[in-house]
Amino acid sequence: MKRYVAIWLRHLLVDRVLLTRPELEGKPFVLAAKERNRVVVKASSRDALKLGIDPGMVLADARAVQPDLEVLDYDQALPEKLLGALAEWAIRYSPLVAIDLPDGLILDATGCAHLWGSETAYLKDIATRLKSSGYDVRTAMADTIGAAWAVSRYSRAFPIIAEGEQLSALLQLPSHALRLEAPVIEKMQKLGLYQIKSFIYMPPSVLRRRFGQTTLDQIGKALGTTHEPFEPIRPAEPYQERLSSLEPIQTAAGIEIAIQTLLEKLCERLVKDGKGARQAVLRCYRIDGQIQQVQIGTSGPSCRASHMFKLFELKVASIEPALGIELFVMEAPVTEPLANGQEALWDLSSGNKITQVAELIDRLSARAGTGVIHRYLPAQHHWPERAITEAVSLTDQPEIDWRTDQHRPVQLLAQPERIIVSAPVPDYPPMLFRYKGDIHRVKKADGPNRIEQEWWISDGMHRDYYAVEDEQGGRYWIFRLGHYNEELTAEWFIHGFFA
């Protein structure tokens, strides 16, 4: 026999508002939303209810009742979000929890209540915990969802309906308690059928003719003769795998086996969900209570155990097993959906290439540290240091073409270095220059090629670049910083070497 608990959070939204804004306590306020060109009250606080402001009222009318009424925005998605969070919390009471919109939860409590001693203690625990966290709550327990729902909403009697007693519990309740459609209820009111007992004994054929098949179904659901579907929520499970060892593990080989086993399990789950790990953490619980932790990161979502194992392999040496490790926990805290194989379908070779290269990059940065991998894209600047910009990912494509019309050296010094030159004024290339103690006589030269500072980025003097060649054929990129001054001196620098 099944047992269900219905939880009714009577003032779900109002309670939520009071939790986040305690200063509204004791004041009348409503949550309102626009509906067909008028603003309608969707939920009202207890003080507002006392004044007669009910949900469904037009806001203008409510304002007439209470001019200083506080009006808050009603968020349509909020009830589902709140109930979802509460349902995840309620998994402590039963593994099967369903959301009952707009303001309730249903728990499949079959075989759960004895863990709290008795059904009374079970229900009391649920109610007290929810009440202590600020929610106005009513609960009921019965064999069917329908009966539990009805009792929680409409009965003042003892909320636990014993097995098979749904019928007697329902008799005194109003017809609303069967979750009937509004026109059916209206019809019943007109006919004077205010309570369930006034029509429940009528023959089914009569009920069907008068009120339709749904009414019969709803009665059946409450009494347990018709099956009612129950859709429990599925909380997202963290990507985590555990492996405990019989004997404490002390050797690198043992750790590697553990990593491999865990990664295979983890990757199997990741593949099933179409996800890839961007980060993976291995925690090793030692028998002396210490936790050893190693972490890897990947440059793209990966669900290949062999690849991630290679990354971990580099870190195995940093794990200190000491007296032994008794538990391994592998977790992927950061996951990303795997890129669909679209590109791979179009271009088999290059799609595969990118994955392989991404894996190579992961291995390199796992050992040598982050920030060793660079890839550059062209930038729209002439200033040589800014003409390239670092690409963020492997798949970034250049937005502009690389310019080949500009003569740029193949080797560029990180910092331009001072040189001593003798150069004719005003703008001729130098005749000779001294760099690192060697004198280079300039035989050929191109230039000057003036590159201005970009004033919106930084200020400073412009550079007049010359490409020069000496007697031996060495080619240099040198520049004069700014204009000559009155004494005809200027600073000269070497910035690069041409091939």
Add this chain to the structure above:
Amino acid sequence: METALKKSELVARLRSDILALQGFRAPALGVKHDDFGLGPVMKAFPQGVFPRVGMHEFISQSAEQTAATSGFMAALAGKMMKQDGLCVWVGTRRTVYPFGLSQFGVSPDRVIFVDLKKDKDLLWAIEEALKCDALSAVVGEIKELNLTESRRLQLTVEESKVTGLLHRVSPRLSNPTSAVCRWRISPLPGVEDTVLPGIGFPRWQVEIQKVRNGEPGSWPLQFRDGSFELISESAFFHPYLSKVG
């Protein structure tokens, strides 16, 4: 007579078999072999085929030579990458300016630079990169390399078929390594031209100091419009001198 012919045939066949085992594949008949436009330099290689499956060692002693070698290596890597290849450039103190590579037929965004912080990671990183057969070429800048290390890299290359270009900048010793080929690239002065001023195209003296099963040699080359070009004698020497000689 017949037996002698047979013998020479046999020797030729065995020789080509050995070369094939060492990673040199003879060009199939009718297939145009990729010579990277190196032209006369190809004569240095066994059977005139550029050894793709091998490690090439470039030695440079000065900053000028380093720049020339970088340019030459970039041009070679560019030929290997073609349109959609990828290349990894490993080093510790990188001075290569990615923008400058575009003049040598390399799209700089297809080059992944690995700028290691520690020298001891260099060999490991180069080997890892060579293992990745999705790459077209790996350029490594490493100062010292002993026989054992080079042998290891050469074996990796033979497995993955990724060409390795090792740039040894002013090494202390020019010890023997198991690279297929040892190059030395030096810059050459531009052509003496009174009509067009300026420094002109990159010109190099390309020297192959050692090549396995091949003929070392030295050639003046220039890189012009995306291809190598032998500098002809007349252009190389002064016009007056060539008339007299």
